[in-house]
Amino acid sequence: xxxxxxxxxxxxxxxxxxxxxxxxxxxxxxxxxxxxxxxxxxxxxxxxxxxxxxxxxxxxxxxxxxxxxxxxxxxxxxxxxxxxxxxxxxxxxxxxxxxxxxxxxxxxxxxxxxxxxxxxxxxxxxxxxxxxxxxxxxxxxxxxxxxxxxxxxxxxxxxxxxxxxxxxxxxxxxxxxxxxxxxxxxxxxxxxxxxxxxxxxxxxxxxxxxxxxxxxxxxxxxxxxxxxxxxxxxxxxxxxxxxxxxxxxxxxxxxxxxxxxxxxxxxxxxxxxxxxxxxxxxxxxxxxxxxxxxxxxxxxxxxxxx
Numbered sequence: 001x002x003x004x005x006x007x008x009x010x011x012x013x014x015x016x017x018x019x020x021x022x023x024x025x026x027x028x029x030x031x032x033x034x035x036x037x038x039x040x041x042x043x044x045x046x047x048x049x050x051x052x053x054x055x056x057x058x059x060x061x062x063x064x065x066x067x068x069x070x071x072x073x074x075x076x077x078x079x080x081x082x083x084x085x086x087x088x089x090x091x092x093x094x095x096x097x098x099x100x101x102x103x104x105x106x107x108x109x110x111x112x113x114x115x116x117x118x119x120x121x122x123x124x125x126x127x128x129x130x131x132x133x134x135x136x137x138x139x140x141x142x143x144x145x146x147x148x149x150x151x152x153x154x155x156x157x158x159x160x161x162x163x164x165x166x167x168x169x170x171x172x173x174x175x176x177x178x179x180x181x182x183x184x185x186x187x188x189x190x191x192x193x194x195x196x197x198x199x200x201x202x203x204x205x206x207x208x209x210x211x212x213x214x215x216x217x218x219x220x221x222x223x224x225x226x227x228x229x230x231x232x233x234x235x236x237x238x239x240x241x242x243x244x245x246x247x248x249x250x251x252x253x254x255x256x257x258x259x260x261x262x263x264x265x266x267x268x269x270x271x272x273x274x275x276x277x278x279x280x281x282x283x284x285x286x287x288x289x290x291x292x293x294x295x296x297x298x299x300x301x302x303x304x305x306x
Contacts, residue, residue, distance in 0.1 A: 004303060005030045005050040005068075007038035007058050008077045015296025022300050027052075040064055047071075052303050055084060057264075057283075062088035075302045077295060078103060078286060080235065082208040097302040101154060102295030103286035108158035110285035111203050111233045114257025115142060117279045118229050124276045143167040148199025150192065150216075151206040151234070152177050159203065160185040171195055196223040201231060208235035218243035227254045233285045236260040241271065248277050259285045 004027050006012075012019045012031050019029055030046045032038055038058045040047075047053075047068040053060075055076050062085055065071060074084055076098040089096050117123060119140040128135035145168050149156035152174035160170050170187040173195045182189050196202060202224060206212045216230075217240040224230070230253060232239055241262050247253040255277035264283055272278050286295075 002051040004052045006054040008056040014292040018296030018300040060084040099298040106288040106291035107285040145200040148195035156205045203231040230256040233259045
């Protein structure tokens with residue numbers, strides 16, 4: 001019997017049907033039941049016999065790969081593989097796989113939810129109403145606005161599809177854009193600078209690479225249209241948080257909806273504390289029952305191909 005070690009917290013609870021298929025095909029699952037990110041020191045003995053690892057957001061360095069001498073495959077429970085040293089894996093004959101479409105709809109919905117939460121001031125209204133304050137500020141409609149996508153992969157394309165009846169204009173920047181998809185979805189392809197300068201809402205959907213790390217910094221963020229909003233459901237290290245906060249405080253940027261951060265989790269008493277113009281969620285955009293089920297089946301499909 002071959003062994004799969006899951007670094008994803010409670011993988012079986014999230015993906016019961018997929019794990020059942022895995023076991024029916026003769027695989028043993030060693031799950032992470034700690035309720036916390038994977039502890040390599042604590043679970044080192046299990047890695048000794050792992051043929052496959054299901055990776056979460058923990059870092060997979062060459063040293064950690066060497067803790068699993070029988071490892072043949074790392075399957076990322078999600079899309080991004082910036083936490084896996086792909087060159088080190090290749091040098092050791094370890095295949096790296098990921099799930100490309102399991103969380104697309106979930107992340108698209110979260111990005112749209114953050115847009116509406118900001119425009120309609122939902123968190124603040126909820127807080128004030130529950131404490132007996134009849135707080136009735138003016139809000140903003142999404143209709144008539146321009147949405148700008150940084151990156152035009154599956155998630156922004158799904159957002160564009162969902163917003164087609166919302167009376168919005170849409171533009172996108174991508175280094176290798178899908179022109180046929182842009183035409184079909186009525187999204188105008190343009191430059192990074194034009195997306196920033198002309199959009200009422202900028203939604204970030206870029207992978208984390210050497211080129212994109214801190215791409216949104218004081219210089220580029222200052223290009224944003226005065227009064228615009230920023231949404232980030234991609235990777236926290238793409239964004240200079242201090243520069244964003246400064247531009248919100250001086251009134252240039254109206255607000256931000258963030259599901260990812262430079263350091264996760266954010267610290268108690270962080271710089272976002274007390275900022276009504278920033279709506280935060282704890283890297284949760286992909287965590288829906290439906291997304292977990294789809295992702296689990298794709299993870300198992302990769303494992304059974306070994």
